[in-house]
Amino acid sequence: MLELSLVEAAEAIRRRKVSSVELTKAALERAQKLGPKLNCFARLEPEEALAMARKADRAKKGAKRGLLHGVPLAHKDLFNRKGKIVGCGAKICSDYVAESDATVVTRMSAAGSVTLGALHMAEFAFSPTGYNEHYGHARNPWNLEHVPGGSSSGSGAALAARIIYGSLGSDTGGSIRLPSAMCGLTGLKPTLTRVSRAGVMPLSHSIDCVGPLARSARDCARLMQVIAGADPADPSASSRPVPRYEAALDGKVKGLRIAVPRGYYYDPVVPEVRKRLEDSLDVLRRMGAKVVEVDVPDIPAINTFMHILMTVEAATVHRRWLKERRGDYADQVASRIEPGLFYPATRYCEALALRTKLTREFCNQTLVKADVLHLPGIPITVPTIDETTKGNPSDVARVIGLIGHCTRSLNYLGLPSIAVPCGFDAKGLPVGFQLAGRPFSEAQLLRAVDAYQRVTDWHRRAPSL
């Protein structure tokens, strides 16, 4: 049953082929069996999950049901849930109890989903590998010696291990797309402001995005339908109408123009990853898409502005704790926030003021001749935990830096991007690509990826655990 996709599970419940209690029990059993091995749950809530499932099963025939009615899910441990601890992967927040639900949590509940608990994550969402000194590393289900990617590490591990059907994560520098790429999943970072951030732990308020991780584009479309849209509790959330994402999935990419950038994004790609990326382009070409090469603007400059926004805003959130409780942070995490204490306010304002110009420049250069941009998920094979924590510090820093090489610029630009599995490396770890698009082009990205997934089966492969 846990091999079903999210949409298939929802459909099976709707047709009463299976009950929510049956699915939830199966998910809980698997969570209890594999959760400790993968270190993917921050907290499991079996009794409450079963109570939600029973309630879902009591719904009368013909009664209006939500899009996720009875489907067991779990989310990154940074979404407020009333009366629950929201640990944010941090020692500092280990006793923080939320007073109300995050808007996305309210929407998931209204859609009828069952919540199994809270998923493990990198401390304060500050690691592309999923590193967590306080509560241990989450493990990659494809090989336990390897990182699952972060910061939504528990989401990546639990989904790939077929414990849950879908998960919400957050993405400030790649935190949805990196675990998706590294665990063989599909994960969408929406356009900045497409999804409300009310009640979500802030890392960097002008960059943070909330979005889905799932096993397919179709599942992501279902989750986006539930969470996207305006929110009075988050004035920054866009009031643009929300498209019908699933209705856009028609299996067609004929005529789609795909840009492959020369230079920055592909420069550090290792041969075995490059081969998988080229294979994915061949598939799309055979389906009728047109692939063109484009030049990209100065991406290191964009990354620099992204670093300034992220660290200054994070330092604003953490300054008092850094002063009073520095020892309660992992040094690797505090050291990533602290540069934000030093940038002059003028640099920060410049980083904000240049955003429109740099985004326009980027779109004009890459997305005029094309509809979407094809990028690597990560340019290297999925590293081991040791490669990202031990040995020569400069080697470790290089590996960690490469992980976010292809994701972080899109956060500064606010553009949507989806990570998609496209094969495996020689050690059997997943390889993925990204498709990025113009602002609010999520429906187009989901449509292209769904079409790709109709003729490939990488997204259906499951690790043996």
Place this chain on the structure above:
Amino acid sequence: MDKTMLELQGMTMSEEHLARMKGIVLPANDKARSVADEKLRFDDEPAHYTGFLDAGA
């Protein structure tokens, strides 16, 4: 200057850690400043950004 920044933030830091921070912040600051010198105009307002996104860029 770095010590002044720390004083302004009410923070303390070891000399060694301060040197690490300087190694990160100074090159990034210089890069950002030079791009801003080249591209930023007086009417580039950050408030326009989300409206610009909403309009589909």
